[in-house]
Amino acid sequence: MKTQEAARPLDAGAKDARGWLARLGAQEDLNFLLTNRIPRIAATRLMGRIANIESPAFTHVALKLWQLFTPLDLSEAKKQRFTSIKDCFTRELKDGARPFDMRTDVFASPCDAIVGATGVVERGQVYQAKGFPYSTAELFGTTQDASVFEGGRFITLRLTSVMYHRFHAPADGTVEHVTYLSGDTWNVNPVALKRVERLFCRNERAVVRMRLTGGQPIALVPVAAVLVASIRLHWLNVLLHVGHKGAKEMPCSAPHVKGQEMGWFEHGSTIIVFVPKGFELAEGIAAGARIRAGQALLKISS
Structure with missing residues (x-):
């Protein structure tokens, strides 16, 4: 055919x-x-x-x-x-289309995105937009401890519908746990983020806990949105979607090298990145910046 x-x-x-x-x-x-x-x-x-x-x-x-x-x-x-x-x-790209910054002190962007809110986690609180805070405890769910990121940084990465939808390991490390949290599917565009309080905590999401080879714990939180049909995580061979009836807690031990594909969205959405103290924003990373998978997102502080 x-x-x-x-x-x-x-x-x-x-x-x-x-x-x-x-x-x-x-x-x-x-x-x-x-x-x-x-x-x-x-x-x-x-x-x-x-x-x-x-x-x-x-x-x-x-x-x-x-x-x-x-x-x-x-x-x-x-x-x-x-x-x-x-x-x-969910298309793959040509070989070499997304080269990853392989410097050992660089934490690369896991995906193509527009940078949204960024900042420091203070008293367990972060922001989806100016004047719209939400708590890391609510975002991560009751089974996960988010306190390790207190004083660390968060970066919101929004994937639009036309972008490359696959996401990759931002550094060498091992995925240790995934928590799936069912929820709503509000749009995650800037208009909605300025109007719907705690939007990311309301929407369907997965909390992916990973430990880098240097020992630092990080978290990637893919958040679904309206018309986002599902999230695929390769190492679990599982499709997470609004009708998901499987396990909510998925412990694992999945080694990844920087740049290795981790999964995909089937339309476009958001990944919120959390890192502990000891990281600083890479040059040019600010709200509104367009970034590609593999580009330097954070650097280990000297």
């Missing part, structure tokens, strides 16, 4: 459509209404079913429509034909 070819560069009409959508998205009230005042969990489940439809013809049309309104760039994809929307969203 023939598969669909990657869409060609956008014409003027498509660029106009994207411009119109950008102007529409700038209207915060309407943006919030369209992306949050809907049956979020039902819409997310529906998106999961649609994304898994194995139809080259349907996929071709869907990606054409997607490119009318978003800057979806498939030029770095390892393959240029896709059998489903999921196949496109």
Whole structure:
């Protein structure tokens, strides 16, 4: 069976459509209404079913429509034909497309992202946006101790729907535990983060605890969002989604080397990174910065 070819560069009409959508998205009230005042969990489940439809013809049309309104760039994809929307969203990239900074004092970004809120964990409190705090204890859940990150740093990394959706080990180390916390699927865009208190603590998420080879404990917290059908964690061979009925606590011992693929989102969402004291932001890391997987995110303090 023939598969669909990657869409060609956008014409003027498509660029106009994207411009119109950008102007529409700038209207915060309407943006919030369209992306949050809907049956979020039902819409997310529906998106999961649609994304898994194995139809080259349907996929071709869907990606054409997607490119009318978003800057979806498939030029770095390892393959240029896709059998489903999921196949496109979880695409691998060409070899060498995301080189990792291999310096031993560098903690690399696990994913492509737009940097959101960053800061120091103080009295167990961090921020999703200015004036919108939430607690690490609530984010991590009752079974996990987040106090080890007191005085350390947190960085919020937001993946948009058109970005590369796979995430990788930011440094050498071993994944020791995963906690799955079911929840809602609020949009995690800046509009929602400025309006919904404790949003990350409300949404479905996984707390991935890892210990680096230097002994430092870190945590990666992938947070699902509206239309994000699932999160795949390779070392557990498990698919976490709003209908997940399996174990909530998943102890493990999974060695990873820096840059090794850890899993993927099936649409786009957020990863919140936590590190203990002894790390500082890498040059250029600030709210609004665009970063690629492998780029220096943090450095061990001298």
